[in-house]
Amino acid sequence: MCKVDVAADRFDLNAPTARYDSLDAYLLARWTGADGAESEGYKSLTDWFNRRLLKRVYELEGRDATSVRAESEYEALTGEDDVRRDEVAADLRADGIDAEELRRAMVSWSTMRRHLNGCLDGEKPERTATTDWERESVRVAADRVREKVRSALTSLVGKGRLADGEGVGVDVQVKLSCPECPARVPLEDALDRGYVCREHAAGVDDAVADVEVPAGGNSESSRGLVPFGAASFLGASLAEEAAVALQALLALAAV
Template sequence: MCKVDVAIERYGLAAPTGRYDSVDDYLLARWTGADGGESEGYKSLTAWFNKRLLARVYERNGRDVTDVRLDAEYEALVGDDELDYGDVAADLATDGIDADELTGAMASWSTMRRHLNDCLDGEKPTVEASSDWERNSVDIARETVRQKAESALASLGKKGRLAGAGDAGVDVQVKVSCAECPTRVPLEDALDRGFVCQEHHAGADEMAEEAVRETGVAPDGGADSGGRLRAVLPIGALSSAGLALGEFSGAALELVAAAGMA
């Protein structure tokens, strides 16, 4: 049994409603969208599963269970702030709950991915290329910025405030910035790599490796200073792997307009 199966059996986890026979049925339905709702990704399902486990442990130990408490304490337990973790761990100990044991039983998003695909033989419907609305939205925004910049330059040229403005061409580039550090890269580069910032975007390596497995495109064999795998893929390969702008959670989108002589 995988880690998810072990947790389900050990803690007696059940589906939230009688509509589903088991937690596995519920996870599959939410992942594939089979219940008529929008299909969800590995990360959101992982968070749901871990909070379900957390609530079950709280119930067994007579600890109050509220959505607000679960959300706050879950973030503290899985986050990077050691002080927050220590505070919650100490509070859990008063109810006889071992925080290290509890977090050790939780699933990672890669574990959830393997559980859905391998253990449950799940198959998520492929998103058609025609639904690439994210790229279209960025292209529209880029064109809008270009037009407004050209209009502003023409006005500045007529007012004599910027020499050569009337003959200048405008190029607009979209960049994405990491929310945790100064890293800033062109959007196309981020799409090629499958992540914005390898250091701070959890699962970046797994995303790149998964894209390689699904598309058959080999990595370039490079590695960063920490020795971690760096996979570079063409945009078409990433599209077929189902990666979209929505994968870049925690990243800021930036439009940069540059003017030059035509």
């Protein structure tokens, strides 16, 4: 077994939702973008796996495993701040957890890549080489938003405000809006046809950024958060109380 299998077996790691019958099925679905969800990269899946492993170790050792605490200590254990890492290691030791052993149990992105491609024989279309840096910039921004939304969901689950947030899919779509009328279209559609709105195509030069938020959010107050042409990030369907936090995350993602 590879390191992912060893860790999953040792700590009894399962998929976070009953929708998938195994952890491997869940990882493959997120990697390939099954069921129409946005596909994710090795780094994102590696971070998710390691965070889940850390929380599982906390549970097994009886350590307080709130999402906020686990997230903070994960960042310390995997970060570059030696002082903070030593502080967390000493605190873990008091609960019978060896920080170095825990870090060794975590996997790298290259291990995750081998697991998905080799152990699970997974496949997904490779991105073709392109000089279309504009589209690539949009994709990178969307990936950053997706990761921040997942982090917010983890926190909301820990606070008991979203029961199934950790296992849900997160879909981030970029749409372009006409500055003269309510017309909104996906970026790819606009690029394919060469315009956002046929009627006002000649006056799109000064389009203003517009961020859509989940139900309960105030779309007017969110205008201008992301200076991305006439772009709007459309996140997954979240609980109403997550709207304010999501707006802030979207703004950070554009920095």
